[in-house]
Amino acid sequence: MDIQLKRGLLDVCVLAAIKNEESYGYKMLKDMKPYLEMSESTLYTILKRLELSKLLTVRTAEHGGRLRKYYKITPAGLARIEDFKSEWREVMSIYRFVTKEDGACE
Amino acid sequence: MDIQLKRGLLDVCVLAAIKNEESYGYKMLKDMKPYLEMSESTLYTILKRLELSKLLTVRTAEHGGRLRKYYKITPAGLARIEDFKSEWREVMSIYRFVTKEDGACE
């Protein structure tokens, strides 16, 4: 899909991927894949950004002899999702503006 | 609204503003204002980009002793709007992913 359109969805989609339970990068990528594909470099950049914004926290744990980073959403992260929902009204209003069939004389 | 979310809507919103009749920058800005606000520099950058992509054409005409640039959508521009509509399905699917209330046990 169009990159620009994607941009507004990426961050919030990553947050949604850990909304219910903590997860790690590779798994998130696979969970999101049916909805939204992103490259690994993009995901890890986003995860770092979200951590800096305190929308999620990270812990490192060993799994099968290898280190894995688990990401957990914070209350601020959940609030970010709620903000997104609120903004969606505006988005839909723009969508209607773009797609409405007029024609003052139609 | 969130800049990232805006990004995917800007180009197509500008195209929508001239979907039915040609218009000029300043007027477009006012027409779009109830839906989506953007700065002048952003609009003129977008108009130039859309012209280069041949999604609209420009003609310069005098109006009240002053030059004005009138923008007119091309068939490719109308097609761009149709593409946007198609992509909206994907967008809505992501929206549902982000907002769904689960809870494996709900």
Next chain:
DNA sequence: TCTAATACTTCGTGATACGATGTATTACGC
């Protein structure tokens, strides 16, 4: 032993929205 999958990182690049600033004309109030 070679390859694929898992898992995360870093770097450079190109796209782009925006504020700041500039130019120029018209319209209006005082």
Next chain:
DNA sequence: GCGTAATACATCGTATCACGAAGTATTAGA
């Protein structure tokens, strides 16, 4: 006649950001 706002468009620099490419390392399977 003078200042200000509105009209109308343009340019420049900056910060953000998604991505491809490439790298590091381990494990599993053929």
